[in-house]
Amino acid sequence: MIATDLDGTLLHDDKSVSARTVRALAAAEEAGVEVFFVTGRPTRWMGVVSEHVHRHGLAICANGAAVVDLHRGGETVRVRPLERADALTVVDALRAAAPGVCFAVERSGGVDHEPEYPQYALDPGGAVAPAEKLLAESAAERDGRTLSDGPVLKLLARHPDLDPDDFLALGRTHAGAHAEFTRSSPSALLEISAPGVSKASTLAQCCAERGIGPDEVVAFGDMPNDLEMLAWAGRSYAMANAHPAVLAATTDRTVSNEEDGVAVAIEELLAAPA
Template sequence: MRLIASDIDGTILGHDGLISQRTVEAFAGAAAAGVDIVFVTGRPPRWLDPIREQIGHTGTVICSNGAVSYDLATEEVTASHVLDWDTVAQVRAIVTELAPEPYFALESLTGFHVEDGFFGNRTAGAGLVPGALTPGMADGGIIKMLAILHSGNADEFLNLVRPGVASLMTVTHSAPDMALLEMGPLGVNKAVTLAQYAAARGIDAADVVAFGDMPNDIEMLSWAGAGYAMASGHPDALAAAALQAPRFELDGVAQVIESRLAALRLA
């Protein structure tokens, strides 16, 4: 075990925004043992405070499902893959034709842009004013396109639109309780960027331990030498992973790390 790659939400972070002390200590123990740690998330760079504040991570975070590599120490984007406006417009037209009343948002390197209706009955984030999505937003480097329905679920939405957009964008989801899709640059996913990160450090897939719980983790869990799906995770993630970690509520990631560190000490 030379590298631990972990998803964040639903894997180590709960709906309350907290990471358990046991999990914090497990990552600290791995780092002290010389294991490289990288977090691999659907979150954008602007939304990494739990990792910074609770774990004290100052290294790389692979964000937006692989579209961005971000250095927490310098707070700088070190690599990115972006969407052009023509592709965004084309995908929007396809999704709108296939699905009833979708609403869209764009995550860029310079901000988050949502159209009217995207949040439905939910409250928009502080300082976020919905408005029209315009071609000029591509100047900020669009790293993710979001589409939401205010009915149904994410699996149904994904199955409905993926055949129509799969040749234009990577489409996945990590939403357990809403019909929200995440679409990014074609051919880019968590595994692609993680493999590049590992290769740059001379680390083979066989020496990578990865944790995840949702469909946007599938490629990463399949690529890693030891890919653990959380027992509390999505059925598709569980089917893709060779290994299973105990449930999130049982500090499953911490249990696995503790066990593997103990094995290293005995080796």
């Protein structure tokens, strides 16, 4: 199996997939190698690659919180949600530890956010309210607001001033017992999932169901949210543009996403003697 991240890895910076990469993915599947897209993106943002899947059609989204079937219009086939109690505990802890933090709540049907949190161009129209109300269970607690559909996949925490890696360390220190913390943005944006949920743990589940061991997996990534997956895979590639921690943790290197580094590595792997 090939397991590849998308942004900063498979995709060019303009979010396109090059013709060379499309050919390499098709060649891998022709050779009997499954290809899994493994991304922090929500399920709704998979249109960039949905036409480039072949036999299997499955993708791991939201850093492992959801598995979707791209052949069936992005239908969600597995969810590993962040429970409300854990999310609220994280919100309280980060408000105390990092004044100025603001939050968004990512669900399968959309993203809702606090007033201070920048709205995503790809997700207009979500509910706007304090995180405590966005995580509320009853209509009364929500003050009548209609929230996005589905379970909570990720809690997002943004800080205007902190260094991104320092913010990640702070989150893990103050609330790591209640959730998994990672990041994939160049800004101070934390992506917070249920305990035990990561790209690696969901990929391991999908591989086990197919009788594929970690020694049969080649993984590609560029940011801290890829680290567990890259460590789990038998062979791991860091993009030339990767975060220093990713460059230090991987077995192999390839050229940047702008230079089609995933395609270059796949071509070399397929050409190598068995």
